[in-house]
Amino acid sequence: MVGVVDHAAGARRPTAGRARRLSLHPLPDRGKTSRGRGRSERGRTPAGPEWLLERGLDRDNIVALQTGQCWDPGKRTKPVTREQAIEALRQQVPACAKCRPDTALGIAD
Numbered sequence: 001m002v003g004v005v006d007h008a009a010g011a012r013r014p015t016a017g018r019a020r021r022l023s024l025h026p027l028p029d030r031g032k033t034s035r036g037r038g039r040s041e042r043g044r045t046p047a048g049p050e051w052l053l054e055r056g057l058d059r060d061n062i063v064a065l066q067t068g069q070c071w072d073p074g075k076r077t078k079p080v081t082r083e084q085a086i087e088a089l090r091q092q093v094p095a096c097a098k099c100r101p102d103t104a105l106g107i108a109d
C-alpha cells in the first residue's frame with residue numbers, strides 16, 4: 001500500500017512542478033476576475049422557482065409542495081407560483097417536512 005503511494009507520488013512530481021509554474025502566470029489576472037465576478041454574483045438572488053409541486057407517478061397526482069430551496073425535492077417537480085403553492089396547500093397537498101413551504105407561506109397550522 002505505502003509502496004504504491006510512493007510510486008504514484010514519484011511519477012507525479014514532474015507534472016506538479018509544471019502545474020505550479022503555470023499557475024504563476026494567471027495570478028494577477030485571476031485576482032481581477034474573481035473580484036468582478038464576486039461582486040456581481042453576491043448581489044444576485046439565486047435563480048430558480050420559489051415553489052415546486054412534486055408529482056407522483058400519475059401526472060395529476062401531486063404528492064407534496066416544496067420550496068425552491070429544498071435539498072430533497074423528489075424526482076418529479078414542476079415550478080409553480082406562490083398563488084398556486086397556496087392553492088395546493090388548500091387542496092390538502094402535503095407540505096414537505098424538510099423545507100416547510102407551509103411555514104414559508106405563512107399558513108402553517
Ligand SMILES: [Zn+2]
Nearest residue numbers: 066070096099
Ligand atoms: Zn422540501
